[in-house]
Amino acid sequence: MTLETQVRHHSKIGYIFHEEVALDLLKEIRTDISKINLKYKKASLNEILKIVNSEFDLRISKNGVELRVNFDSAKRLLTDYNKSAMGCYHCIHREGFKPVQDDTARYCSTDENPDSPKIKKYGENGCERQKAEKGHRPLFEILKD
Numbered sequence: 282m283t284l285e286t287q288v289r290h291h292s293k294i295g296y297i298f299h300e301e302v303a304l305d306l307l308k309e310i311r312t313d314i315s316k317i318n319l320k321y322k323k324a325s326l327n328e329i330l331k332i333v334n335s336e337f338d339l340r341i342s343k344n345g346v347e348l349r350v351n352f353d354s355a356k357r358l359l360t361d362y363n364k365s366a367m368g369c370y371h372c373i374h375r376e377g378f379k380p381v382q383d384d385t386a387r388y389c390s391t392d393e394n395p396d397s398p399k400i401k402k403y404g405e406n407g408c409e410r411q412k413a414e415k416g417h418r419p420l421f422e423i424l425k426d
Contacts (some may be wrong), residue, residue, distance in 0.1 A: 287349045289350075289351045290350060294358065296361075304423065314341070317341050317343060318343065330420060
């Protein structure tokens with residue numbers, strides 16, 4: 282008979298607004314799973330990201346007990362961060378708010394409706410200004426540095 286238990290990873294990080302916070306989350310996960318198995322202490326952040334993004338829980342056997350570590354909350358945070366790093370809707374240059382009466386928000390210091398051609402063009406993929414900006418790049422770019 283094998284004992285099995287499921288563990289959910291819960292981070293102190295509630296929202297990722299900057300690439301350093303994304304890296305901090307991956308480092309936190311590496312530290313946490315290293316407490317269970319030392320082999321993860323030297324894992325690269327790319328390896329940790331692959332573990333988090335896996336569709337399966339991480340399985341670690343220790344002292345006859347199999348631990349299944351679930352990273353769904355971290356995966357959600359990183360997915361949301363990656364989406365926000367790619368377009369206007371969560372851009373660090375978005376200064377706005379959404380008033381109750383209309384959907385006007387400030388993108389790059391101009392009042393634009395989310396349905397405007399400019400926002401539609403850059404909404405998903407971002408603009409050159411955003412791509413040149415340090416601090417809010419997609420994870421794959423950060424980890425290749």
